[in-house]
Amino acid sequence: MNEIIVQGSRIIVDNTLQELESYLPEGKKVIIITEEQIIRHYPTPGKYPVISITGGEENKTLQTIHELTSRLLELEADRDTFLLGIGGGIVCDITGFIASIYMRGCSFGLVPTTLLAQVDAGIGGKNGVNYNGYKNILGVIRQPEFVFCAINMLSTLPRQIFLAGFSEIVKVAVLADPRLFAYLELHAEMARIQEPRILETIIYNAIKIKAAIVNQDEKEKGTRRLLNLGHTFAHAIEKNSHLSHGEAVSIGLCMISRHSCQQGLLPQEDLSRIKRLLERFALPTRTDIPEATLRETIRKDKKREGSFLYWIVPLRIGTCEIQKIKLDFPEHITLIGFMGSGKTTVGTLLATRLRQAFRDTDSVLEKQHGKSIREIFPEIGEPAFRVREKAVLEKLLASDTPSVIACGGGIILDESNRKLLKEKSIVVWLQADPADCVKRLDISSRPLLAQSHHPGETAKTIFEKRVKYYAETASLSIACETLSPTKICNLIYEKINHEL
Structure with missing residues (x-):
């Protein structure tokens, strides 16, 4: 038996439930909240009344809380009653929530029965219910008296539910413990078949990581935000699919790891190790949900603060950082500036970093005509060229797909174009000396x-x-003379997130 203290709450990791009753308070009425399937596997002692609820995220609602409250009143529960939640993450969340609000609060304890609940949902004092499909919109942070994790209870789990819990374990290893990550790589197969010694070691160390973070920051004002690694995407995936929380966390962890790798932060080797390890636990690593759908859901994330969201980014296995990103900005980013200022090069880099599509108005025109700009321009003349350029811009900005758009240098000559750019996008002006631009250009390809x-x-x-x-239209301006394309891209990214 091992014990860890989290904000005064005792976390017990043991092989069996044998010692559970010794942790229940003497002289208090104890009421068990559980699920029917738990009762079938683990009959509860007859001396304790039992309230059975239906599991599943769809039942983690205020309606369930309403029904629970009625049952507690029928059982004459008072403020001195002790509630014991026995079940998976749903039961743990609901027990903690009802205990926090029933008669202004009563004591409670938890016996998490899934791997996911033992290493995550049951640890740290977060309790809540969903609202209209959005996870944990209503909730409190309140610690149980104890959390009793019995390893042998995991043996009755369906295989898929058991394995889903490893996503949270891999998450905390990526977050803070490269040694645990290496241990998981070494013992993945034995963990999958629930070898007791290895499984207990993994669970204990995963809890220890979370406990250390929660002990530093119980109310999630700083360090505890790190535990949300992969969860911004995961919650959006859950809202828009039938995947379990653990499966969604696996995909979310891979998505943010790929994003970090594309930014040049996370080494490719570490990304590959993360993906491989999740796959060894039969966990998904990709989703077909459109990114626009995920973005819209993320805007309603409960962890947002005003127009900002804290984004947890892995830098290497064992180290992550918190980034503050802006949510409420237009979907499109347009780059304007003189010919040769670097709009296409910078735009390609920025689109990759933002995980958005890249578009170039000149390239679209060339594709439409099957000719180069230097052929189109003299053939139809500048007035007709500007009309067609305007039509391309309108179509690109009307798209629901977020994109970075490199605009032709003269696109701002049209007043309606300037108005459209300002209404439909963040407009970034790449400022460059025309003399420097000319040096970089193939003059023969520039009709003017x-x-x-x-x-x-x-x-x-x-x-x-x-x-x-240019100056009139721009949302922000970047002086490009002494900066590399990568530095310009990074500067735009920072300014969008922190200044606009």
């Missing part, structure tokens, strides 16, 4: 410069006519 004997002077004249429109 190709016929000039002095392209540098021509570029300067064109720029001077446009500069006021």
Whole structure:
């Protein structure tokens, strides 16, 4: 038997339930809250009245709380009554929630019966119910008197439910313990078949990690946010699918790990190890849910603070950081600026970092006509070119798919284009000296410069006519002269999240 203390709550990890009754308070009325399937496997002592509820996220609601309250009143429960929740994460959450509000609070204890509940839902004092499908919108943080984790109770679980719990274990290993991660890699097969010694070691160490974090920050104002690694995506996936919490966490962990790798933060090798380990526990690592759907759900995440959300990003196995990101901004980001300022290069990098599509108005026009811009422009003339360019911009900005759009240098000459850009996107002006831009250009591919004997002077004249429109349209401006494309991309990302 091992014991860990979390904010005064005793967490007991043992092989059996044999010692459970010694933790119940003497002289108090004890009422058990559980599920019918738990009663079938583990008959409860007859001396304790039992309230049976129906499990499943769809039943983790205020209606269940209403029904529980009626039963407690029928059983004459008072503020001195002790509630004992025996079951999975749903039972643990509901027991903690009703104990926190019934007659302004009574004592409670938990016996989590799933792996997921033993290492996560039952630990840390979070209790709550869902509302309209959104997870844990109503809840409190209140610690149980004890949490009794009996390893042998896991043997009766359906295989899929048992394995789903490993997503939370892998999560805390990625978060804070590379040694636990390596142990899981070494003993995955033995853990899957529930070898007692190995399973107890894994569960104890996973709880210890969470306990250490909760002891630092019970109310989730700082360090405890780290435990949300993978959960921003996971909650959105649960809302839009029939996957369990553990399966959704597995996908969410992979999604944020891929995102971090694409940003150049998490090494590719670590991403591969995370994915492989989750797959060894038969857990999913991808979803077919459209990203636009996930984004809309994430906007309603209970962990948001105003227009911001704290995003947990793995840097390497065992180390993560908290990033504060802005939620309420338009879906599209448009890049404007003079020809040769780097809109396409920076736009490609930014789209990758934001996990959005990249579009280029010139490329779309070329695809439509089957010709290059240097062929289209003289063939139809500038007025007709601007009309077609405008139509492309309108179509791109009307899309529901979030995107980064590199705009042609002259797109801001049209007043209605400027208005549309400002209404439908965050407009980023890449400021660059036209003389420097000319040096980077293939002059023959630029119709406005190709016929000039002095392209540098021509570029300067064109720029001077446009500069006021760039400034007028831009949501933010980036001086690009001394910065690499990667640094420009990172600066845009930071400014979008923290300044706009």
